[in-house]
Amino acid sequence: xxxxxxxxxxxxxxxxxxxxxxxxxxxxxxxxxxxxxxxxxxxxxxxxxxxxxxxxxxxxxxxxxxxxxxxxxxxxxxxxxxxxxxxxxxxxxxxxxxxxxxxxxxxxxxxxxxxxxxxxxxxxxxxxxxxxxxxxxxxxxxxxxxxxxxxxxxxxxxxxxxxxxxxxxxxxxx
Numbered sequence: 742x743x744x745x746x747x748x749x750x751x752x753x754x755x756x757x758x759x760x761x762x763x764x765x766x767x768x769x770x771x772x773x774x775x776x777x778x779x780x781x782x783x784x785x786x787x788x789x790x791x792x793x794x795x796x797x798x799x800x801x802x803x804x805x806x807x808x809x810x811x812x813x814x815x816x817x818x819x820x821x822x823x824x825x826x827x828x829x830x831x832x833x834x835x836x837x838x839x840x841x842x843x844x845x846x847x848x849x850x851x852x853x854x855x856x857x858x859x860x861x862x863x864x865x866x867x868x869x870x871x872x873x874x875x876x877x878x879x880x881x882x883x884x885x886x887x888x889x890x891x892x893x894x895x896x897x898x899x900x901x902x903x904x905x906x907x908x909x910x911x912x913x914x915x
Contacts (some may be wrong), residue, residue, distance in 0.1 A: 742811075742813065742816065743809060743810070743811045743816075744809070744810045744811070744816040744819065744820070744853065745764075745807045745808065745809050745810075745838070745849055745851070745852040745853065746807065746808045746810065746819070746823065746852065746853045746854070747768060747805055747806070747807050747836060747838060747852045747853065747854040748805050748806050748807075748808065749768075749773055749793065749795065749803050749804075749805035749854070750773075750792055750793040750794075750893075750897060751782075751792070751893065751896070751897075752805075752806070752808070753805060753806055753896075753897070753900035753901075753904075754896045754897075754899070754900045755896075756808055757822065757826065758808075758810070758818070758819045758822055758823070759810075759815070759819075760808040760809055760810050760819075761809045761810065761811050762808070762809040763806050763807070763808055763809075764806065764807045764809070764838065764840065764848065764849065765804070765805075765806055765840065765904055766804070766805070766806075766807060766838040766839055766840040766841075766843075766848055766849070767802040767803055767804040767805065767838070767839055767840075768795075768802065768803050768805070768836045768837065768838060768839070768852075768854070769801075769802055769837070769839065770797060770798065770799050770800070770801060770802075771795040771796065771797055771798060771801060771802075771803045771836075772795070772796050772798040772801040772803060773793045773794075773795060773803050774793060774794060774795070774796045774870070775791045775792065775793055775868075775876055775880070776791075776793075776794055776796065776857070776859070776867065776868050776869050776870060777791065777792050777793065777794035777829065777830070777857035777866055777867065777868060778790070778791065778792075778829070778866040778867070778868040779791065779792045779829065779866070779883075779885060779890070779893075780829070780866065780885070781828070781829060781885065781886065782885050782886060782887040782893075783883060783884075783885045783887055783888065783889070783890040783892075783893045784883035784884070784885045784890055785883075785884075785885055788882065788883050788884075789866075789868065789879075789883060790879065790880065790883035790884075790885055790890035790893070791868055791876055791879055791880055791883070791890060792890075792893060793897065794830065794856055794857035794858075795854070795856045795857075796859070802839075804901070804904055804906050805904075806904075807838050807849055807852050823855065827855040829857065829866040830855040830856055830857045830864075830866075831856075831857060831858055831860075831863045831864040831866075832855070832856040832857070832858045832863075832864075833853060833854070833855060833856075834853075834854050834856055835851045835852065835853060835854070836852050836854050837849065837850050837851075837852065838850075838852045880893075880894055
């Protein structure tokens with residue numbers, strides 16, 4: 742059995758686990774938004790940071806990277822690690838991954854992705870949309886165990902540039 746995990750935020754620059762292959766691609770009908778609060782990595786319970794999550798949006802695509810993990814023991818290890826790391830995300834979904842060469846037919850099916858849903862009853866870390874100035878101040882000031890929240894933003898921007906997704910930078914806060 743083989744596990745594929747899709748990363749669209751910090752997994753792009755810091756997988757944190759061993760993987761066999763990394764495939765660049767996108768998922769359909771989702772957009773990346775800074776609507777998830779972070780109290781365990783890029784903020785604190787007293788002053789949460791903001792990190793990205795996915796929002797369902799028909800016709801949109803989200804570029805990222807899928808990581809292949811093989812071997813039953815490795816899969817269990819990675820899932821345990823990710824369940825802890827991504828604990829502020831309340832939903833695990835399975836999506837299809839497309840590449841620049843496979844826009845009609847998925848390159849991969851059943852790729853695991855962690856999502857922070859907008860259902861406040863299920864996701865106490867949902868920060869939701871806010872004016873750009875409010876989000877910018879929150880990201881500029883928040884600091885957590887993994888470092889300053891602004892560093893997360895800069896590393897995400899750098900990762901998108903490295904993926905050739907420069908045109909997506911302006912969409913991060915829309």
